[in-house]
Amino acid sequence: MDVHNTVFTASAGLSILFIVTLLVLSPADAKAAIDAVKAAALSKFDFVFMWGANILLIFAVLIALSPLGKIRLGGDNATTDYSTLSWISMLFAAGMGIGLIFWGVAEPTAFFTNWFGTPLNAEPFTPAGREAALGATVFHWGLHAWAIYGMTALSLAYFVYNKGLPLSMxxxxxxxxxxxxxxxxxxxxxxxxxxxxxxxxxxxxxxxxxxxxxxxxxxxx
The missing domain is CATH 1.20.5 (Single alpha-helices involved in coiled-coils or other helix-helix interfaces)
Structure with a gap:
């Protein structure tokens, strides 16, 4: 195994510190602290998530339609290890299956019924609330989500397999x-x-x- 000592030590240390901190705190205090951080992030930096996803989707479409979309990962003579059907099967079975099967139904229902809030503060159990619930679910699980995954994977794949750099972010x-x-x-x-x-x-x-x-x-x- 090729272990980067600095990255491994820092990552393991911070992870253990986080876990120990949660164990030291009572469950109620830990939940309150995490909820406070989550609420602050959603209220102050929600625009980063929204605009970031929009920009990545537009960027992905532009790359696909431009000459850059014809670049073969791994080089001009590279061949695929798996068929397209196999890749799709792996993506949905190992990557998206549990989310789509459960949250594809649970998320719009939760938004519509105000189980954990409604998108854009729409009134629950109303036509406007229904549209907002479906819109938020499509944003989370539709093209925007795939653009985030795709651009991350594409960046790594290009610099690793075409430029010979280490498989590292x-x-x-x-x-x-x-x-x-x-x-x-x-x-x-x-x-x-x-x-x-x-x-x-x-x-x-x-x-x-x-x-x-x-x-x-x-x-x-």
């Missing part, structure tokens, strides 16, 4: 930062990427586990 920033990505700046980028992926996976696995537990409890009592 710092490689994506090489055109902007140059050789500085191999120093402390790159370490910070990789540590942030590891933490984001770790917490994202924890959220997904936590939601999946709670769904599975609820289903088992409903079936077997």
């Amino acid at each position: 710092r490689s994506v920033f090489y055109p902007l930062l140059g050789d500085r990505v191999w120093g402390r700046v790159g370490d910070i980028i990789d540590v942030m990427a590891v933490l984001v992926i770790l917490f994202g996976l924890a959220t997904s696995l936590g939601l999946g586990g709670s769904q599975a537990a609820s289903g088992i409890s409903h079936v077997f009592g």
